[in-house]
Amino acid sequence: MTTATTSIAGTAPINTRGVGVRFEQLSKRYGDFYAVDSLDLNVAPGEFLSILGPSGSGKTTVLMLIAGFVAPTSGRLLLGDQDISQIPPYKRNIGVVFQNYALFPHLDVRRNVGFPLEVRGVPKDEIAKRVNWALERVHMEKFADRRISQLSGGQQQRIALARAIVFEPRALLMDEPLAALDRNLRQDMQYEIRSLQRSLGQTVIYVTHDQEEALNLSDRVAVMNLGRLQQVDTPKNLYLRPANPFVAGFFGEANLLSGKTQGGVFTTDAGIRLPVTETREGPAVLCVRPEMIVFGDERKSDFPSLTGTVLETRYRGSILHIELDTPLGKINAVQHINTTNDAPAEGTTLEFGWDPNLGHVMMGQV
Amino acid sequence: MSTTIPNRNTLLAGFSSADWESQRRRVTAVLLILPVVMMTLLFLVPLGYLLWLSFGGPAGFSLNAYKQLSAPFYINLALFTLQLAFLVTIACAVIAYPLAYMLANIENTLSRLVVLGLVISLWLSVLARTYSWIIILQRNGVVNNMLQWMGITDGPLSLVYNQTGVYIGMIHILLPYMVMTLYPTMRAIDGSLVRSALSLGATPWTAFRRIYFPLSMSGLVSGSILVFTMAIGFFVTPAILGGGSANTIVMAIQNQVQVLVDLPLAAATSIILLLVSMLILVVYEKIAGVEKIFGEGR
Amino acid sequence: MNEYLLGLQGRRVLFAYAIVLILFIILPALVLVPISISADDSFVIIPEAFSLRWYEQLVGDPRWRNALVLSLQVAAVASVMATIAGVLGAIGISRASPKVAKVLRLIFIAPIIVPLMVIGVGFYMLYARMRLVGSFFPLCLAHAVLVLPFVMLPVSARLYSIDKRLEWAAASLGAGPYRTIFRVQLPLLAPSIFAGFVFAFIFSFDEVVVAQFLSGPRLETLPRRMWEGIQMGGLEKTITAVTTAQLLLAVVAMLIISIWQRRSATKAVSSK
Numbered sequence: 001m002t003t004a005t006t007s008i009a010g011t012a013p014i015n016t017r018g019v020g021v022r023f024e025q026l027s028k029r030y031g032d033f034y035a036v037d038s039l040d041l042n043v044a045p046g047e048f049l050s051i052l053g054p055s056g057s058g059k060t061t062v063l064m065l066i067a068g069f070v071a072p073t074s075g076r077l078l079l080g081d082q083d084i085s086q087i088p089p090y091k092r093n094i095g096v097v098f099q100n101y102a103l104f105p106h107l108d109v110r111r112n113v114g115f116p117l118e119v120r121g122v123p124k125d126e127i128a129k130r131v132n133w134a135l136e137r138v139h140m141e142k143f144a145d146r147r148i149s150q151l152s153g154g155q156q157q158r159i160a161l162a163r164a165i166v167f168e169p170r171a172l173l174m175d176e177p178l179a180a181l182d183r184n185l186r187q188d189m190q191y192e193i194r195s196l197q198r199s200l201g202q203t204v205i206y207v208t209h210d211q212e213e214a215l216n217l218s219d220r221v222a223v224m225n226l227g228r229l230q231q232v233d234t235p236k237n238l239y240l241r242p243a244n245p246f247v248a249g250f251f252g253e254a255n256l257l258s259g260k261t262q263g264g265v266f267t268t269d270a271g272i273r274l275p276v277t278e279t280r281e282g283p284a285v286l287c288v289r290p291e292m293i294v295f296g297d298e299r300k301s302d303f304p305s306l307t308g309t310v311l312e313t314r315y316r317g318s319i320l321h322i323e324l325d326t327p328l329g330k331i332n333a334v335q336h337i338n339t340t341n342d343a344p345a346e347g348t349t350l351e352f353g354w355d356p357n358l359g360h361v362m363m364g365q366v
Numbered sequence: 367m368s369t370t371i372p373n374r375n376t377l378l379a380g381f382s383s384a385d386w387e388s389q390r391r392r393v394t395a396v397l398l399i400l401p402v403v404m405m406t407l408l409f410l411v412p413l414g415y416l417l418w419l420s421f422g423g424p425a426g427f428s429l430n431a432y433k434q435l436s437a438p439f440y441i442n443l444a445l446f447t448l449q450l451a452f453l454v455t456i457a458c459a460v461i462a463y464p465l466a467y468m469l470a471n472i473e474n475t476l477s478r479l480v481v482l483g484l485v486i487s488l489w490l491s492v493l494a495r496t497y498s499w500i501i502i503l504q505r506n507g508v509v510n511n512m513l514q515w516m517g518i519t520d521g522p523l524s525l526v527y528n529q530t531g532v533y534i535g536m537i538h539i540l541l542p543y544m545v546m547t548l549y550p551t552m553r554a555i556d557g558s559l560v561r562s563a564l565s566l567g568a569t570p571w572t573a574f575r576r577i578y579f580p581l582s583m584s585g586l587v588s589g590s591i592l593v594f595t596m597a598i599g600f601f602v603t604p605a606i607l608g609g610g611s612a613n614t615i616v617m618a619i620q621n622q623v624q625v626l627v628d629l630p631l632a633a634a635t636s637i638i639l640l641l642v643s644m645l646i647l648v649v650y651e652k653i654a655g656v657e658k659i660f661g662e663g664r
Numbered sequence: 665m666n667e668y669l670l671g672l673q674g675r676r677v678l679f680a681y682a683i684v685l686i687l688f689i690i691l692p693a694l695v696l697v698p699i700s701i702s703a704d705d706s707f708v709i710i711p712e713a714f715s716l717r718w719y720e721q722l723v724g725d726p727r728w729r730n731a732l733v734l735s736l737q738v739a740a741v742a743s744v745m746a747t748i749a750g751v752l753g754a755i756g757i758s759r760a761s762p763k764v765a766k767v768l769r770l771i772f773i774a775p776i777i778v779p780l781m782v783i784g785v786g787f788y789m790l791y792a793r794m795r796l797v798g799s800f801f802p803l804c805l806a807h808a809v810l811v812l813p814f815v816m817l818p819v820s821a822r823l824y825s826i827d828k829r830l831e832w833a834a835a836s837l838g839a840g841p842y843r844t845i846f847r848v849q850l851p852l853l854a855p856s857i858f859a860g861f862v863f864a865f866i867f868s869f870d871e872v873v874v875a876q877f878l879s880g881p882r883l884e885t886l887p888r889r890m891w892e893g894i895q896m897g898g899l900e901k902t903i904t905a906v907t908t909a910q911l912l913l914a915v916v917a918m919l920i921i922s923i924w925q926r927r928s929a930t931k932a933v934s935s936k
């Protein structure tokens with residue numbers, strides 16, 4: 001993180017640093033239906049946190065709760081150390097970037113970015129300076145006098161960003177801001193958003209259904225499903241140490257084996273014993289990622305030794321996908337293609353295993 | 367299902383001023399006060415007063431006025447009004463359909479000219495247009511002069527101050543409404559449906575009859591309801607162009623007020639007409655949805 | 665071109681039909697203009713000499729002039745009132761719950777569905793009892809209700825096309841509910857509000873059915889004056905001058921609206 005405060009000649013320094021956001025048992029209920037159920041989550045100041053989930057997971061309700069368009073049924077929402085669950089949206093000082101940008105079509109770029117300052121009664125000359133500052137931050141200073149309709153989608157996105165940061169918000173909230181952009185532009189904008197957030201020291205809560213985007217951008221990702229928070233963790237841990245089968249299945253493919261674990265041995269429901277590093281005891285699900293599976297000689301002595309029959313092989317770009325019929329059930333494996341390996345023929349019997357250190361046991365998940 | 371900590375939001379739910387949704391509802395109520403009061407005092411109250419008068423008003427309850435309305439004179443008047451409105455509606459539908467079809471499917475200068483003409487016509491005063499038809503249709507008017515000059519007729523035809531004039535004038539005034547209702551429906555018909563019908567071997571006529579026409583039906587129905595309603599309540603045009611030969615219910619009401627000075631009778635007649643038009647409005651709401659008129663949900 | 669059902673021949677027939685209909689549709693307007701500027705008393709379409717004497721009479725003759733001024737006043741007051749109430753009503757309905765909105769729409773649309781004669785008689789009887797017949801302001805109030813739907817319809821249609829998220833955006837940026845209406849919604853609605861105002865003005869300026877009940881001997885609106893002229897059977901040519909002026913005003917207003925709406929339509933498209 002570099003500059004947390006920026007000074008513009010002749011104006012008070014702009015405090016761009018964000019504050020923390022804390023959810024305490026926050027719930028939103030519609031009748032008997034919990035759109036958001038007892039959400040506990042702590043977003044650190046300056047953190048980039050994504051809220052990720054499929055449609056219907058409650059992530060949009062969380063967004064509306066933070067922005068203030070939906071009132072929580074119970075629980076508290078703290079911005080910094082202030083409880084904002086009672087504060088109307090227009091007094092929350094949270095910069096929101098909407099999915100479709102929601103720029104005002106009747107105002108030009110300058111007046112759009114200046115809008116939050118105008119409604120706060122900031123003097124004209126200072127508005128001009130701050131608008132310039134914000135436009136510079138998104139590299140749009142040359143477009144200040146354009147009409148919104150004259151801008152491309154990516155440019156509108158930048159203006160929406162500038163408008164959300166110009167009034168020194170205490171946090172930024174983004175609702176799938178890149179969904180409307182094409183793939184290449186989306187990647188550029190991901191980088192821009194990330195570097196802007198870092199240079200401002202701003203707290204960002206980024207709501208999306210796109211796993212790749214969430215993993216690329218975030219310090220931590222909060223995964224939601226059916227109104228409940230499933231796991232909050234770094235992108236790496238979400239993949240390697242998923243908290244439950246939903247999270248495991250949400251990020252990439254996973255072979256999930258249910259059974260119970262005891263004393264470093266995982267016993268599947270079918271009674272097959274597999275070595276694990278988990279020392280706790282009880283019913284559990286073992287998650288083995290397809291790329292962890294190795295064949296034949298690549299196995300080490302402590303790997304489980306299993307055999308399976310090749311059901312199907314498929315090439316997916318640089319990756320060979322192998323589906324095996326094994327005593328554990330169907331197991332998916334992937335191998336990176338190099339010149340020496342050929343796809344095994346269907347019906348071939350293969351010996352396979354995995355590093356017990358990589359297999360991940362999810363306790364209590366059956 | 368979960369342990370929830372009640373907070374001030376739940377405790378003060380009814381009083382909370384911060385809740386965005388309830389604040390929004392309050393603002394909505396504030397916005398609606400003036401228009402709702404205005405509609406109540408200046409629309410519902412006069413009509414309510416009319417209802418009261420029709421049942422005898424200050425003289426005490428009586429069905430006298432309604433009994434008077436069952437006289438053959440009023441029955442015939444009502445039948446004529448319905449017949450006039452019905453025929454005008456049919457004529458408008460038939461005339462408007464190909465025109466709306468062109469506007470919806472062919473984009474050229476001619477289409478734009480038609481739209482321009484329709485809009486100008488809509489905007490031109492009804493009184494002015496009716497007056498203009500007198501000039502056009504009178505014995506030494508444009509049409510008669512033209513017909514005689516071309517040798518089609520020997521003497522002048524009487525085209526105005528009779529039912530012919532009424533039909534021409536009413537069709538002219540109501541036609542734009544029919545086109546304007548048909549147009550969006552036809553515009554919304556997916557062209558690929560017709561194309562696929564043709565590619566499946568349907569003749570153009572079959573494709574029209576089986577695909578296009580059924581899809582345009584909703585516009586035709588709502589346009590017809592609209593035109594029919596307006597035609598029933600039409601006053602200026604039949605009164606002027608009819609020259610006494612096309613007396614409708616609304617003209618009878620005017621007569622009851624200004625000549626007969628029978629206010630309960632006029633009130634009762636108005637109430638009947640009001641009920642008919644409200645009935646049509648409700649039917650329209652059921653079939654097409656009033657929000658369509660408001661440009662929503664298109 | 666999105667037309668597949670008619671062949672080339674069929675399309676030609678359709679075009680010919682359209683030309684005939686255009687003539688039918690604009691004939692009344694076409695006829696009025698030349699007659700209104702012809703010098704003589706006759707009603708020939710192609711005048712031999714031009715003169716503005718019928719327009720002069722409209723302004724010069726006290727009875728015509730008073731009617732003209734009164735109608736302008738009534739239309740202005742009524743359409744301003746209808747515009748204020750109509751815009752409030754349209755915004756209110758757009759925010760109301762679906763059930764409430766449905767009922768309100770039925771009520772607000774009613775003045776153009778219920779025959780004018782019925783509304784006119786209702787007002788006449790109520791006003792007669794309250795001794796308000798023949799007074800200026802009550803007439804304006806009656807007209808305001810009649811033309812309310814003309815304001816509400818275009819404004820509602822426009823409201824429907826405005827992205828709801830703009831309201832959220834304004835709130836998130838710090839604008840309170842009323843400020844959002846003034847700073848975001850009203851500017852975006854401006855063209856349709858103007859269109860509604862013009863519709864309302866034109867309708868009120870042209871309205872004769874209700875006016876003939878509510879205007880007394882000293883309160884004669886222009887349509888009522890024209891109505892009387894036409895009823896007398898005498899074809900007063902001043903009427904052609906009135907209607908031509910109305911036509912001209914309508915066309916000018918229409919041009920303004922269509923240019924304005926086209927401009928703001930291109931603005932609004934980008935926000936969707």
